[in-house]
Amino acid sequence: MKIRLLTRFVVIALLSTMGVACADFKPWVKPYERDNLADPIMSLSRNGFADTYMHHVYQAREGARGAEGGTGGGCGCN
Amino acid sequence: MPKVEREVVVVVTRVLKQAVSSRLTVRALSLCGALVGTLVASSFVSGATLPPDSVDLMYHNYDGGGMKINGPSLLVRKSIGPQVSVTGHHYVDSISAASVDVIASGASEYEEERTEMSGGVDFLYEKAILSAGYTNSSENDYEANTAYFGIAQDFFGDLTSLSLAYARGWDDVGKRDQDRSEFEEANRQNYKLGVTQVLTKNAIIGLDVDVITDEGKLENPYRSNRFIDPGDATNFLVQEENYPDTRTSTAFGLRGMYYLPYRASIKAEYRYFNDSWDIQSHTYDIAYSHAFQESWIFEVSYRLYTQDQAEFYSDLFPFANSQTHYGRDKELSTYDGTTIGFGVSYEIKQGVIPFVKRMQFSLQGDYLDYQYENFRDVTAEGSFLPGDEPLYQFDAWVTRTSLIVEF
Incomplete structure (x- = not known):
């Protein structure tokens, strides 16, 4: 049941995102304003695999699992 | 910061987003491979830019609660043309175990390697x-x-990044002295x-949202639960664990980072988890x-974890087979961890070492403290x-030394 709900959520989110993404979107943070976001100090995984490793230290010792994140951050510049 | 340097930083940020495309598990006792399926989560990439060629070398060390685990990790990434990038990862856990379990x-204490x-x-x-990949973990x-x-x-405008992933795991679970043909299966699906x-x-x-489903042999075959000896109430006897054959969990994680007025950042995270075993x-x-x-860059952090027990958990059952499912695995109990x-x-940065675009050396240490309530x-x-x-508690030190080189 949870998986079905999640699937619906994902499909709706994807369709919505694709629809809006096709529009002429003006980003409110311009590429030249992303210096701070591009700084490594704003990375959620600055230390590469060493950061990922900690997630697994916790997974082995705690009942919870998943949604650790750890990737991403940064400026979204391409 | 000059534009060229800023662009390098942008690329570096992208690399770090993607350099964690490996799956590793650290294990307590011998049941660890079960985690692998959930680890693919870490391989999320963040869209639109392939990471540069890199080598990520790490040595990890865990010491606490009667467990000593250490070993190397080597992750190599290499591009093949402008559109394809491949990774290979090798990871080792050398384990010396004398935990309370x-x-x-x-x-008695044993040693082994994964x-x-x-x-x-x-x-x-x-x-x-x-992205696609495959992992094998063997012990x-x-x-x-x-x-x-x-x-x-x-x-x-590249302000939003969306990631979706699916992983499937096939595990074989047994004991050290058991023939492989007698191992039992545990299968897993992960939606991210x-x-x-x-x-x-x-x-x-x-x-982040994670839904994970498990099916099969979900107990740790080495662990047992205890119940009061019917012939002597001052004593207890033990029997094998009996968990449900299925488990479905959902986790929601929300995190944010803020760049402070000087060159520093603050990060905050919250995660909510629950599952069909009633763990929350x-x-x-x-x-x-x-x-x-x-x-x-210097960093300090604080983490708090709180958990409520699984519905079939008890530290001491009143008699044998007193309920349909029963377990005394401490990871199913009620406890806090900091x-x-x-x-x-x-x-x-680029220009200092020939052919090296960026190199980072890092040292990290974490002190873990777990206090069990039942x-x-x-x-x-x-x-x-x-x-x-007395209630159980343990603490541990985790250290990581890593070197990341990008070419």
């Missing part, structure tokens, strides 16, 4: 990155295989959704990073009636 079971190998490929198509009592597929894309959103020129947030947990994490001169972490990294230490010295033993 081992001692309580009457076993080896994990994985390979993956990322394919860039316009603003999307398609003498657990074999885990996991395949995954993911897609990531940037939207809205991640969204990262740039809010302002100084703030970014991310949301909350995780709070906060970290502060501070730059010193151009190359140094972590205090610190780290330092030093970065060498799991008792049956190995405690002294004479106790069943159920009167």
Whole structure:
């Protein structure tokens, strides 16, 4: 049941995102304003695999699992 | 910062987003491969830019609660043309175990090794990155295989990044002295959704949702639960664990980072977790990073984890087979865990070493402390009636030394 709900959520989110993404979107943070976001100090995984490793230290010792994140951050510049 | 240097930083940021495309598990006792399926989550890429060629070398060390685990990790990434990037990862856990679970079971300290190998490929198509990979984790009592597929894309002027992933795991579970043909299966499916959103020129947030389903042999075959001896109430007897054959869990993680007025950042995270075994947990994490001169970054962090027990957990059952499912695994109990972490990294930028675009050396240390509310230490010295033993607690040090080189 949870998986079905999640699937619906994902499909709706994807369709919505694709629809809006096709529009002429003006980003409110311009590429030249992303210096701070591009700084490594704003990375959620600055230390590469060493950061990922900690997630697994916790997974082995705690009942919870998943949604650790750890990737991403940064400026979204391409 | 000059434009060229800023562009390098942008690429570096992208690399770090993707350099974690490996799956590793750290194990307590011998049941560890079960985690592999959930680890693919870490391989999320973030859309539209393939990471540069790199080598990520790490040595890890865990010491606490009677467990010593250490070993190397080597992750190599290499591009093949402008649209394809492949990764290979080798990871080793060398384990020396004399934990409360081992001692309580009457076993003596043992040593063993787990080896994990994985390979993956990322394919860039316009603003999307398609990723696929395979992992094998092998040890003498657990074999885990996991395949995954993911897609990531940037939207809205690259202010939004959406990631989706699916992983499937096939594990074989047994005991060290058991023939492989007698091992039992545990299969796993993992659905993942991640969204990262740039809010302002100084703030970014991310949301992650994970749904994981397991089916098969989910007990740790080495662990047992205890019940009051019907012939002598001052004593207890033990029997094998009996968990449900299925488990479905959902986790929501929300995190944000903010760039402070000087070159520093603050990160806050919250995660809510629940599952079909009635385990519920909350995780709070906060970290502060501070730059010193151009190359140094110092970080301190604090993490709090709280958990409510599984519905079939008990430290001491009234009699044998007293309910349909029963377990005394301390990871199913009610407890809190805190972590205090610190780290330092030093970065060498492009132009200093020939052919090296960037190099980072880092040292990190974490102190973990777990306090259990209804799991008792049956190995405690002294004479106790069943159920009167002191509550269990342990602490541990985790250190990581890593070197990342990008070419």
